[in-house]
Amino acid sequence: MRIRRAKRxxxxxxxxxIFGVALTxxxxxxxxKLVALYSARVMxxxxxWIGQEAxxxxxxxxxxxxxYVGGGPPAAAAALAGDTEVTLVGAxxxxxxxxxxNRDLVFIGAIKNILTHSILAKGDIKKPENLKGKxxxxxxxxxxxxxxxxxxxxxxxxxxxxxxxxxAGGAPETLAALESSAIDAAVLTAPTxxxxxxxxxHYVVYGPDLHIPYAATTxxxxxxxxxxxxxxxxxxxxVMAEASKIMHTDREFTYKVLAKQLRIDDRKILDAGYNSxxxxxxxxxxxxxxxxxxxLDEIAPTEPRAKNIKPQELIDTRYLDEMEKSxxxxxxxxxxx
Numbered sequence: 547m548r549i550r551r552a553k554r555x556x557x558x559x560x561x562x563x564i565f566g567v568a569l570t571x572x573x574x575x576x577x578x579k580l581v582a583l584y585s586a587r588v589m590x591x592x593x594x595w596i597g598q599e600a601x602x603x604x605x606x607x608x609x610x611x612x613x614y615v616g617g618g619p620p621a622a623a624a625a626l627a628g629d630t631e632v633t634l635v636g637a638x639x640x641x642x643x644x645x646x647x648n649r650d651l652v653f654i655g656a657i658k659n660i661l662t663h664s665i666l667a668k669g670d671i672k673k674p675e676n677l678k679g680k681x682x683x684x685x686x687x688x689x690x691x692x693x694x695x696x697x698x699x700x701x702x703x704x705x706x707x708x709x710x711x712x713x714a715g716g717a718p719e720t721l722a723a724l725e726s727s728a729i730d731a732a733v734l735t736a737p738t739x740x741x742x743x744x745x746x747x748h749y750v751v752y753g754p755d756l757h758i759p760y761a762a763t764t765x766x767x768x769x770x771x772x773x774x775x776x777x778x779x780x781x782x783x784x785v786m787a788e789a790s791k792i793m794h795t796d797r798e799f800t801y802k803v804l805a806k807q808l809r810i811d812d813r814k815i816l817d818a819g820y821n822s823x824x825x826x827x828x829x830x831x832x833x834x835x836x837x838x839x840x841x842l843d844e845i846a847p848t849e850p851r852a853k854n855i856k857p858q859e860l861i862d863t864r865y866l867d868e869m870e871k872s873x874x875x876x877x878x879x880x881x882x883x
Contacts, residue, residue: 577609578778583630584614585621586685587717587808589736589823590658590763591634593789595803602788606781616716618689625651631771632782636690637761641841644860645852650768652862655783656833657763657790662826663694665751666724666742667731674702674751681710683720683729690762691720691733693844697758698751718808721745737810737819744815754822761837772862783865784874786831791878794829830875833861 584591594612597603603610613630615621622639624630626648633640634657644651671677677699684691696706712729714720717738724732724742731750734742743749765786767779793800797820804819805811838857846852869875 577604577607578775578781579609579611580632580775580778580782581611581613581630582632582634582782583621583624584612584634585616585618585636586634586690586763587614588738589804589819590662590827592800592803592807593657593786593793594634595807596789596792596800597785599803599806600789600792600799602785606785608778608781608785616686616689618686618692620686625766625768628768631767631775632779633766634763635766636693637764637838637841638690638693638844639688640764640766641838641852641860642845642849645842645845645849645855649859650770651860652767652769652772653761653764653833653838653860654767654772654779654862654865655765655786655831656761656828656837657765657831658826659759659761659828659832659834659837660754660826661690661694661697661756661758661760661762662754662823663691663698663733663735664739664749664753665695665698665731665733666739666747667750668724668747671731671750672748674699674704677731677750678704678708680730681712681728683712683714683723683732685716685720685733686713687711690760691735693760694753694758695733697760697844698753698756701756701758702751736823737804737808737815740815740818740822741810741812743818744812754826759834759837759840761833761841764833765831769862772864780865780868783831784869787869787875787878790827790829790831793827794824829879830870831866833863833866835861 582594584594615624618639621633621635625633640651682695699706714723720732721738721742723729772779801816835857838860842852842855
């Protein structure tokens with residue numbers, strides 16, 4: 547009798563197991579593949595990392611392939627070539643090709659609308675004027691650090707031709723170049739600047755005090771991708787919205803992610819970097835027209851067509867507007883999601 551009962555229930559258990567596996571498999575198949583690119587290993591570009599660590603891409607049925615390509619022209623080239631569908635990058639490398647005729651590129655959000663980089667050095671380089679004739683490390687020519695250095699030097703009446711810019715490759719590589727004396731000064735942002743301070747370097751120019759408007763970290767896609775994959779991009783933006791909420795409200799989780807991705811586990815360094823940077827980040831990913839205008843103004847001397855382009859031509863806020871109108875943002879920030 548017991549044997550018969552066992553035989554009777556075995557197929558039911560097997561069917562349940564098969565059904566569960568099939569359901570899991572179907573959910574995996576339902577996830578939409580999406581390629582996203584980030585262009586700097588910095589806190590302001592940590593939201594995709596946070597999204598992955600918090601399981602948000604799974605929540606929104608996105609199978610994300612996250613790729614790193616150094617900032618400036620290489621990241622823009624990847625976006626233009628179609629190698630990425632969403633790109634986290636500074637504005638100048640996107641605005642220039644737009645002005646030159648590639649109107650497919652479009653900003654759909656921003657994480658940071660001012661520059662918060664700083665110039666750090668050691669020894670007798672204490673004031674901006676001491677930078678004349680020195681080698682300043684940046685990630686790449688045309689990247690955010692390079693743009694900041696040009697603007698900061700100009701602010702202090704120094705022509706950028708009076709210094710030598712050295713391409714180091716990335717924030718960790720720039721700090722390594724400074725430590726090895728391959729460069730005299732370095733342009734860094736949080737939390738790598740705090741790491742440099744801990745190593746004995748000092749600020750020559752503290753960027754956050756300058757309040758230079760610039761779309762330093764933006765979310766970029768192409769209009770043709772919106773036309774083909776609009777719902778997927780919408781879900782990606784909702785992941786970014788939730789990741790932004792975590793970054794602004796859950797310091798410990800953010801530190802865990804930064805420590806893992808940047809290999810920085812010193813609490814003092816993380817505290818210093820977070821405290822200085824979080825004030826500059828946009829909680830609801832608003833992209834400010836004046837931050838785009840500053841880039842248009844900067845490239846206008848070499849690209850006269852920039853004078854005839856308005857910032858709104860480069861911006862599509864449909865995803866931000868929908869999250870605002872639907873109450874998504876309000877529910878998210880009230881903790882009801």
